[in-house]
Amino acid sequence: MPEGSAALQLQVGDRVVYPNQGVCRVAAIDVKEVAGQSLTFVTMRREEDGAVVMVPQGKIISIGVRKVASPSDVEEIYAFLRSDSDKADLDWKQRARTNLDRMTQGGILGLAEVVKGLQVLSELRPLPTKERELYDNARHLLVSEVAAALGTAEANAEDSIDIVLFPPGKERPKRTAAEFARPGGDEDDMDLDGDLMGLEGGELDLPSDEEPPAEPEEESSEEGGEEEEGGEEGAEDAPKKRGRPPKAKPAEGAEPAAPKKRGRPPKPKPEVTAESAEPAAPKKRGRPPKARPPEGAAPAEPAAPKKRGRPPKAKPAEDE
């Protein structure tokens, strides 16, 4: 159940938060007849643009409508944003699902988690278009709720959030993919060190799958972002190792194997015996000779020379 919705008694004039829509004010609570049933509807008007939504009273809680957060809740949000705990998931599918859940539930802490997570992720690499939009939506909802909770202008609410996220006088740190790795995560489950992978001392200088070569800009199209993310997902689910499979190491003490020759293996030589001591006749090249007719047979008439060209047309009969 969404936070703050346990016992929601609404009255006209109350300020509430509608998940994914923002701060609304209850404009009316009235009974309407719909399909022969009389239902109590709560009419809410969005403060931002005056859009009106009517919700049956019985569905208010299941939708996630709640009262506006209190100033003490906002203090908790600042504390959460100030902490360095939240690391976004590098698996884009998992991240998208989690963020969607948080947005749908509509809690102020969920909004803060989306903002913080994507902000931290942007310190690793630029956000894809979809996530940039999600970040903007979450930020907008968070700012409007903080402004409503503190009774201040939205510009001040946004600055108060950003003073925490971007402390004055400090540049944002550059993150590395290693910081996002979770203990016991997919990468660590492999437990393959460089020696086993045949990559001693960085034999192959491969680019890391987690950290793609810097994206050109945010200008990358949505598809591009998805593709990139897809690649990342593949990298996490089953980390592909490029290059050759590892070589089996020889046992200690064994003689070092002779260097392996390249190319086709040589044909086995026939064993030399007395009968086969004569050297084989050299193989003749070219077309094999035609089979000769057996001696004693009547010599065949020489065949008429083959005429070249088109066969002559059959002449019409002279009688006609």
Next chain:
Amino acid sequence: MIRVVTLDPFDDKQLAKFNRTLYTAFGVGSEHSGSAEIPAGMSEPLDAEKLLEEVKGIRAYKDDKVLLLTSRKLKDRDLPSGKAPTSGFAKYGKDRAILSIAPFKDLEKDFKPIARHALHQLGTLWELHHCLDPRCSMYPPWTPSFNQGDHIFCTFCREKSEQKIRLAKS
């Protein structure tokens, strides 16, 4: 239409260049629309929020965005999470903003950072939030790298501002 209203004297040539920059950034007309007086009783550093509410003598249409330009200092704002360095202030989604050039020498020598701050305040009027891209003018203005950047928007902020302007026109 962007209307630049000065609260202190500025060079006309520099103001013309300033307006051209705003026109290039947003694609809407920008002009110097005269000057206004700071309300009596307000002393330096000025309270930006209060000044925006109390300043009088500004003529503008409903869709216009007014940018007040002053060379006096603005007072840092006390916010619940700390003190916000304030070189400008804009009401989110409304029609008035103020920009102080006090942190800089003058409009001519520090034109780029001043234009960047102006874009930031006007962007706030067109409902842009702070951006994650350090090259964008909507990046938080108190960060050390903000004044080194160009007066441009990132793709996302530019498209969003264009969309808002289009909606306002229609």
